Amino acid sequence: LEDPLLSINKAYFNVPDGGNVTDCEGYPFIYAAAFANRFGPTDLGTAKCLFLLDFSRTSARSEPHKAVILGVLVGCLHGFVGAVLVVWCVWMWHSRRTKRKRTNLTQLGTTSLPGMEMVDGNTALRRFTLDEIKRATRNFSRDNIIGMGGYGNVYKGILEDGSEVAFKRFKNCSAAGEEAFVHEVEVIASVKHVNLLALRGYCTVTGPFEAHQRIIVCDLMRNGSLYDHLFGSGMKKLSWPIRQKITLGMARGLAYLHHGVQPAIIHRDIKASNILVDETFEPKLADFGLAKFTAEGLTHLSTRVAGTLGYVAPEYALYGQLSERSDVYSFGVVLLEILSGKKAIIPNDHSYETLLLTDWAWSLVREGRLLDVIEEAMPELGAKDEIEKYVLVAILCSHPVAYARPTMDQLIKILENDCPVPSIPDRPFPLLAHFDDKEMSMSITGLRDTPKSAEQHTLVHKSDHPVQNDGDKGVISES
Numbered sequence: 001l002e003d004p005l006l007s008i009n010k011a012y013f014n015v016p017d018g019g020n021v022t023d024c025e026g027y028p029f030i031y032a033a034a035f036a037n038r039f040g041p042t043d044l045g046t047a048k049c050l051f052l053l054d055f056s057r058t059s060a061r062s063e064p065h066k067a068v069i070l071g072v073l074v075g076c077l078h079g080f081v082g083a084v085l086v087v088w089c090v091w092m093w094h095s096r097r098t099k100r101k102r103t104n105l106t107q108l109g110t111t112s113l114p115g116m117e118m119v120d121g122n123t124a125l126r127r128f129t130l131d132e133i134k135r136a137t138r139n140f141s142r143d144n145i146i147g148m149g150g151y152g153n154v155y156k157g158i159l160e161d162g163s164e165v166a167f168k169r170f171k172n173c174s175a176a177g178e179e180a181f182v183h184e185v186e187v188i189a190s191v192k193h194v195n196l197l198a199l200r201g202y203c204t205v206t207g208p209f210e211a212h213q214r215i216i217v218c219d220l221m222r223n224g225s226l227y228d229h230l231f232g233s234g235m236k237k238l239s240w241p242i243r244q245k246i247t248l249g250m251a252r253g254l255a256y257l258h259h260g261v262q263p264a265i266i267h268r269d270i271k272a273s274n275i276l277v278d279e280t281f282e283p284k285l286a287d288f289g290l291a292k293f294t295a296e297g298l299t300h301l302s303t304r305v306a307g308t309l310g311y312v313a314p315e316y317a318l319y320g321q322l323s324e325r326s327d328v329y330s331f332g333v334v335l336l337e338i339l340s341g342k343k344a345i346i347p348n349d350h351s352y353e354t355l356l357l358t359d360w361a362w363s364l365v366r367e368g369r370l371l372d373v374i375e376e377a378m379p380e381l382g383a384k385d386e387i388e389k390y391v392l393v394a395i396l397c398s399h400p401v402a403y404a405r406p407t408m409d410q411l412i413k414i415l416e417n418d419c420p421v422p423s424i425p426d427r428p429f430p431l432l433a434h435f436d437d438k439e440m441s442m443s444i445t446g447l448r449d450t451p452k453s454a455e456q457h458t459l460v461h462k463s464d465h466p467v468q469n470d471g472d473k474g475v476i477s478e479s
Contacts (some may be wrong), residue, residue: 125189126201126217133157133167133203133215140169157219165200166221172213175206181214188216190262195253197221197276197286218286223279225286228273230337240387242281243338244280244374247390249283250275250416254331255408257285258324270330271311271344272337310344310356314400321402327406332397336361339387339394341375358398362427365395391416392421400427 136157147154183396203215257265276284277323313329
């Protein structure tokens with residue numbers, strides 16, 4: 001590049017190339033002119049005046065460039081701050097939501113009792129020793145057995161403080177599933193409701209000379225189960241107000257499992273022998289041994305079928321699809337048992353075929369004979385409109401199509417208020433007609449009842465729940 005002083009020299013002094021500009025006699029005059037200028041020799045206007053060099057344009061051109069850079073930096077800073085705020089808000093929302101879920105699921109008392117052990121940070125649950133349980137049950141005496149079933153035996157016992165409890169002793173246990181068992185016990189203990197059976201504690205131990213032990217401790221229900229009062233020999237017929245009270249309590253307990261805790265709990269084995277009643281006939285839902293949690297965001301669970309034939313929803317029995325509406329179906333079957341005094345599976349004395357209670361009741365309702373569903377000679381029978389409403393609710397809940405059934409929240413509004421019963425869609429088929437002989441014997445291997453065993457209920461009724469019938473110690477119920 002050419003030296004700027006040489007270019008100035010050529011323009012103003014007309015000296016040859018290579019000349020020494022410092023020898024020029026014009027320089028003193030230039031400096032003098034610069035000092036004489038009112039702006040002074042350092043001002044850019046002086047350079048423009050003397051040498052026609054406009055340095056202000058370069059500076060002006062740099063101003064927009066600086067503004068753009070400054071704007072980009074300010075925009076990036078605002079974007080970063082905004083992103084941080086968004087992330088913080090999402091994190092706070094998620095934290096509060098998780099905390100609410102934990103609070104809903106862990107509704108426990110704050111008082112501690114002697115011998116109380118904290119299973120985790122949220123659940124206070126007593127862990128019994130095997131020696132304590134042996135003393136309470138007189139070393140698992142056969143005289144203390146009040147229930148027998150597929151899961152094991154139930155023993156009555158008296159704790160050291162004098163309280164009567166029931167010990168459910170599981171059989172064929174393995175230490176491999178210890179963590180899952182303890183977790184399930186914690187969940188059971190954390191769910192508190194007046195219509196759910198309370199859990200007092202548990203015991204897990206492996207002895208040197210005996211198999212692995214798993215035992216849960218529940219309140220003892222001396223008034224037995226709904227099955228005992230509906231089908232037990234020598235039992236008085238329940239009055240309509242008591243049947244209505246049991247129905248509403250059962251609905252509230254099930255609604256709490258579905259809508260009162262997060263994630264929702266599906267019972268999977270609602271039946272008459274799992275509905276225990278206290279001295280005032282307040283119902284308690286028992287047997288959470290099959291309770292599972294629905295994964296958040298899923299409409300149903302596909303899982304191995306487990307339950308009792310006659311109470312199991314068709315979509316669960318046929319396809320293994322489990323949802324809250326599967327429990328609604330079982331509720332409808334139990335309600336039909338309460339109303340009719342008949343069992344979920346009606347044996348036919350003249351043939352090997354059996355009839356589901358739901359199909360029998362639907363055949364009457366379709367003909368407009370709603371009151372024929374009601375058990376004969378029921379004491380203190382209520383108003384006709386009220387009874388017919390309960391019949392329609394039972395038919396709607398036990399509909400073979402899942403989407404036709406109401407939720408438990410909707411059901412409580414119908415039962416407790418003057419809300420009308422929704423219209424009932426036609427039933428596409430009788431349930432047992434949808435099974436062939438092979439499916440009846442093989443595809444529902446998880447079901448713990450068969451049509452044949454249902455007939456045996458009139459002779460021996462076994463239970464794996466904490467119930468006691470003082471009038472007939474040998475009457476113990478089935479799971």
